[in-house]
Amino acid sequence: MSKTIKVDYLARVEGEGALYIRIKDDRVTQVQLKIFEPPRFFEAFLQGRKFTEAPDITARICGICPVAYQMSSVHAMEQLLGLKVEGPLRELRRLIYCGEWIESHGLHVYMLHAPDFLGYADALQMARDYPEVVKRGLKLKQIGNELVALVGGREVHPINVRVGGFYSVPRKKDLVPMVEKLKWARDAALETVRWVGTFDFPPVEPEYEFVSLRHPQEYPFNEGRLVSNKGLDIAVDDFENHFEEEHVPYTTALHSVIKARGAYYVGPMARYNNNFDLLPSGVQAAAQEAGLTSFCRNPFQSIIVRSVEILYACEESLRIIDQYEQPDRPYLEAEPRAGVGHGISEAPRGSLYHRYRIDDQGVIQEAKIVPPTSQNQKTVESDLYQVAVQNLHLPEDQLTWLCEQAIRNYDPCISCSVHFLKLHLERH
Amino acid sequence: MKRRPKLAVWKFASCDGCQLSLLDCEDELLALTERIEIAYFMEASRATVRGPYDLSLVEGSITTPYDIKRIQKIRRSSKFLVAIGACATAGGIQALRNFTEVEKYLPLVYARPEYIHTLEKSSPIAAQVPVDFELRGCPINKIQLLELISAFLQGRRPNIHPYSVCWECKMRGNICVMVAHGIPCLGPVTHAGCGALCPTYQRGCYGCFGPKETPNPASLSARLRALGVPEDDLVRLYRTFNAEAEPFRQESAAHE
Numbered sequence: 153m154s155k156t157i158k159v160d161y162l163a164r165v166e167g168e169g170a171l172y173i174r175i176k177d178d179r180v181t182q183v184q185l186k187i188f189e190p191p192r193f194f195e196a197f198l199q200g201r202k203f204t205e206a207p208d209i210t211a212r213i214c215g216i217c218p219v220a221y222q223m224s225s226v227h228a229m230e231q232l233l234g235l236k237v238e239g240p241l242r243e244l245r246r247l248i249y250c251g252e253w254i255e256s257h258g259l260h261v262y263m264l265h266a267p268d269f270l271g272y273a274d275a276l277q278m279a280r281d282y283p284e285v286v287k288r289g290l291k292l293k294q295i296g297n298e299l300v301a302l303v304g305g306r307e308v309h310p311i312n313v314r315v316g317g318f319y320s321v322p323r324k325k326d327l328v329p330m331v332e333k334l335k336w337a338r339d340a341a342l343e344t345v346r347w348v349g350t351f352d353f354p355p356v357e358p359e360y361e362f363v364s365l366r367h368p369q370e371y372p373f374n375e376g377r378l379v380s381n382k383g384l385d386i387a388v389d390d391f392e393n394h395f396e397e398e399h400v401p402y403t404t405a406l407h408s409v410i411k412a413r414g415a416y417y418v419g420p421m422a423r424y425n426n427n428f429d430l431l432p433s434g435v436q437a438a439a440q441e442a443g444l445t446s447f448c449r450n451p452f453q454s455i456i457v458r459s460v461e462i463l464y465a466c467e468e469s470l471r472i473i474d475q476y477e478q479p480d481r482p483y484l485e486a487e488p489r490a491g492v493g494h495g496i497s498e499a500p501r502g503s504l505y506h507r508y509r510i511d512d513q514g515v516i517q518e519a520k521i522v523p524p525t526s527q528n529q530k531t532v533e534s535d536l537y538q539v540a541v542q543n544l545h546l547p548e549d550q551l552t553w554l555c556e557q558a559i560r561n562y563d564p565c566i567s568c569s570v571h572f573l574k575l576h577l578e579r580h
Numbered sequence: 581m582k583r584r585p586k587l588a589v590w591k592f593a594s595c596d597g598c599q600l601s602l603l604d605c606e607d608e609l610l611a612l613t614e615r616i617e618i619a620y621f622m623e624a625s626r627a628t629v630r631g632p633y634d635l636s637l638v639e640g641s642i643t644t645p646y647d648i649k650r651i652q653k654i655r656r657s658s659k660f661l662v663a664i665g666a667c668a669t670a671g672g673i674q675a676l677r678n679f680t681e682v683e684k685y686l687p688l689v690y691a692r693p694e695y696i697h698t699l700e701k702s703s704p705i706a707a708q709v710p711v712d713f714e715l716r717g718c719p720i721n722k723i724q725l726l727e728l729i730s731a732f733l734q735g736r737r738p739n740i741h742p743y744s745v746c747w748e749c750k751m752r753g754n755i756c757v758m759v760a761h762g763i764p765c766l767g768p769v770t771h772a773g774c775g776a777l778c779p780t781y782q783r784g785c786y787g788c789f790g791p792k793e794t795p796n797p798a799s800l801s802a803r804l805r806a807l808g809v810p811e812d813d814l815v816r817l818y819r820t821f822n823a824e825a826e827p828f829r830q831e832s833a834a835h836e
Contacts, residue, residue: 163626166596190593190643191698197676201816208786212673212821215597215719263603263624274625276613287610294606305777307604308597308719309788312781319783482782556626565596 162556164264164274166216167566171555173540180540183533185559189566198519203229203488203510204315210506210521211309214565216259219252219300220499222313223374224506224521229315231388232493232510233486240479241317242374247472248303248310249373249497250465254296254337255307256500257420257458257465260563261344262289265455268557269351285347288340292462295337299330299469317483327473334470341463342438348455349442354554356538357449360531361413362422365498371430371464372423374497379426380416381447388496391505397522408527415530418502419562420457421448435464451535451561458563488514499524501563525564532562585634585733588620590654592640592647593674593702597719598665599623599639604722612726615733631657635732638711641667641674641702648699648708655709660732663705664725666718670790671824673718675702678824704824713738718788718821721773741772742793745785749776757784764804766817769795769827790822797831811835 154176162169168189174182194213201209206225211218223245230237237245262285263275272278279286297307303322304310312318363384367376379385386394397406410416428436428446436446439460448457490512496505502524509518539558543551589599603609603624619629636658642648655661663669671678678701705711715728715738724740731738741747745767749756757763757779765784767776771792778785791797801814809817818832 161622163622164624166600166623168591190647192593192643192672192674193677194673197673197680202813205816205820209673209820212595212597212718215595215600218595218597259600259603273627276610276618276625277627279610283610290606290609293604297604297606305781306719306774308600311778311783311786314783319778319781553626 162559164267164560165564165566166214167564169564169566171536171559173536173555175540175544178544180537180544183537183540185529185533185536187529187566195519195521198508198516201516203232203508203514203516204486206506206508206516206519207313207315208309208311213521213523215308216256216565217252217499217501218309219248219304219313220497220504221506222310223249223497224495224499224504225508226313226315226495227374227497228493228495228506228508229486229510230493231495232491232508233315233489235316235484235486237317237484240477241321241483243472243476244303244318244321246373247469248300248313250469250472251296251299251301251303253465253500254341254462254469255293255300256296256563257462258289258293258296260500260560261348261455261458261462262286262293264563265458265557265560266348266351268553268560269348269455288343292337292340292344295330295333296465298333302326302330314483316486317481319482321479321482323478324476327476331470331473334466334473338463338466338470341459341466344459345438345442345456345463348459351455353450353452354539354542356451356535356542358451358535358538360417360422360449361410361415362425363410363416363418363527364422364426364503365496366426367430369430371427371468372498378496378503380422381425382413384410388505389494391494391496391522392507392520395522395527397526406526407530408522409530415534416527417531418524418527419454420461420500420502421451421454422502423498424448424457424460431460431464432467435460435467438463451558454561454563488512501525501565502527523565525562525566528562528564532559532564535561584615584617586619586629586631587616587729588631588633588636588654588658589618589623590620590636590638590640591622592638592651592667592705593643594640594665594667594672596623596639598668598717599637601720601722601725602637605726608726612729616729632659633657634659635729636661637664638662638668638705639664641671641704642708643674643699643702645699651705651708660712661705661709662713662715662728663711664715665720666716666788666790666821667702668705669714669716669825670822671702671704673821673823675824676819677702679819702824715740716771716789717773721775724773743772744768744792744795745770745772745774745776745779745789748772748774749779752776752780754779757782758803758807762807764807764809764813764817766800768800769797786820787818787828788821790825791827795827797827798834801831801835
């Protein structure tokens with residue numbers, strides 16, 4: 153007996169994609185995560201643009217994580233130009249990234265993912281039964297947005313980030329009003345960790361290779377080496393020697409693999425597992441109180457990890473604002489020279505790689521961008537296979553929803569990966 | 581109880597940032613749903629209500645043969661259709677393909693270009709179907725989005741001004757970055773709506789909101805040239821997120 157279950161357009165993810173699962177004689181025979189988002193060709197039209205334009209242009213790849221694109225691009229360019237952005241400018245970059253993590257994780261935890269665990273189609277329906285919870289989520293997300301807008305000018309596609317620093321920097325007194333809000337957000341984040349810790353998690357614990365940045369002193373945003381729990385430890389420049397992209401027919405996103413080993417996992421869970429020791433003790437304690445250990449392999453528990461990262465981002469923001477002193481200059485001068493630069497930063501959804509080659513006039517000759525969602529695509533497919541196999545007994549609508557939830561574990565950003573979702577479950 | 585009007589949010593080639601602006605209305609979102617039924621919004625909900633829809637917000641540009649058919653169907657099922665953001669109103673950053681041959685792009689991004697179906701040009705929604713209103717910006721401004729929805733609910737025209745960024749800059753009391761500091765700025769020819777953000781942050785406007793009504797980019801280009809902006813930078817300046825908007829398209833071509 154064979155069968156097909158279908159969902160044509162996966163909801164509560166950013167962008168357009170579908171899933172296709174084929175079941176024959178109670179065996180899962182095929183799993184395809186299809187991305188039908190039309191391609192936009194960023195790497196192609198970056199050719200011929202000035203190196204200074206990369207942060208503004210690549211931000212437009214994703215409206216949910218534009219800061220990530222801006223950060224990976226400016227770090228790649230600065231590596232190329234031999235610029236080292238330090239002190240308060242470096243701290244401001246971490247601060248704007250904290251804002252993006254709070255905003256993006258807040259959106260995903262409360263509006264996109266929690267409704268799955270509680271059985272609602274969306275957060276607005278959830279708000280009828282849990283009005284105070286949804287309001288808390290919205291306010292948390294709003295504070296993240298305010299932080300991005302304060303440093304970057306606006307929440308979507310900030311205008312203030314440039315190669316070498318910022319166009320203008322805030323005065324200390326501009327940042328101070330955020331302190332009370334961030335203290336509220338820190339408490340709300342702690343309540344969020346406790347709340348999501350009470351959800352039911354399907355027992356799935358695959359053997360992943362978790363890949364993320366690791367920095368010797370701090371939980372990573374913009375700097376460090378790329379490491380994994382299976383021995384990977386490389387400089388950012390070495391990325392393409394260890395990873396490659398495959399083009400498969402059913403998707404407009406490219407699949408990434410670690411050479412010789414295959415699928416891997418990027419995102420909050422990878423960062424958490426590779427950097428648990430670098431989290432402040434209070435944040436570690438909150439994670440443990442919510443049922444995590446220092447290493448988490450259940451992809452459904454990523455909602456706890458995301459909440460833990462919101463808590464971290466609130467604490468880190470408060471630290472940065474407390475220690476901030478306005479720098480003398482908003483940016484370092486960036487004079488073009490020919491060369492190649494690489495940058496990886498930790499987008500809310502995972503490591504985001506950029507490489508640029510520019511000429512001596514500063515004109516981009518070649519660009520390569522590897523977003524987190526395309527790196528996770530193969531891993532999402534293997535999760536789906538496992539979830540489908542374990543739950544073949546479920547009624548069709550429940551199995552379909554569970555598979556959707558398994559995809560949303562990754563907070564996939566399809567707009568990013570196209571350079572991605574619909575759901576077809578097929579039982580034969 | 582009176583029936584709440586049905587709102588649908590549609591996506592084409594885009595970054596999701598403009599529809600995200602609706603979810604970014606954190607203070608207003610729950611109140612909004614008391615007045616309007618969010619009937620179709622895939623980024624926010626797996627529940628969908630069948631059309632027809634009273635108000636359709638369309639994000640993104642048309643870049644595939646399939647999407648031409650899809651927008652026509654959406655038009656047929658929508659009473660009011662509003663294009664939101666630079667992709668939907670001007671083809672977006674992906675319209676940079678319109679200035680070259682897209683066949684050249686495919687192999688640069690995809691190892692197996694034969695898997696990709698795409699149109700030669702990225703076009704705004706209005707090039708395919710009649711559009712009732714265009715909300716500008718890359719991204720749109722969420723206050724303007726709320727004004728648009730309020731105006732729709734009250735049956736009036738949205739109070740959104742087509743004048744230039746310079747107006748907003750003066751109202752903010754900024755010192756002109758071009759006059760005072762010689763920083764190239766597209767403010768004089770760019771549609772208002774951002775609140776003159778860039779000049780407020782000490783950088784020149786880079787034209788996210790596209791051309792204002794009756795712009796004079798040739799005159800601005802003369803001034804920019806006098807400031808020492810080379811011709812190829814002028815081309816780049818007009819050719820970003822609203823490259824396919826007619827006044828910007830023409831002016832960029834004049835400097836090629």
